[in-house]
Amino acid sequence: MKTKLVFSTVLIKSRLTLRMTQSQVATAVGVSQSAYNYWESGKHYPNATKIYLLIKVLKIPIEDVYTT
Numbered sequence: 001m002k003t004k005l006v007f008s009t010v011l012i013k014s015r016l017t018l019r020m021t022q023s024q025v026a027t028a029v030g031v032s033q034s035a036y037n038y039w040e041s042g043k044h045y046p047n048a049t050k051i052y053l054l055i056k057v058l059k060i061p062i063e064d065v066y067t068t
Contacts, residue, residue, distance in 0.1 A: 011058065
């Protein structure tokens with residue numbers, strides 16, 4: 001899996017591309033806005049279930065989440 005910093009950059013870029021707020025993404029994946037903010041800032045990392053939901057909500061290509 002990519003580092004927290006790279007993953008957080010993917011989250012930010014994907015969210016902004018879709019013109020979503022942090023609050024909208026957080027609601028869609030079932031966490032608080034502050035929890036989502038920690039993921040974007042690289043302070044914390046989501047669990048596998050939340051990563052799956054983030055991929056679906058933010059339309060992130062799987063290759064952007066995992067390194068080969």
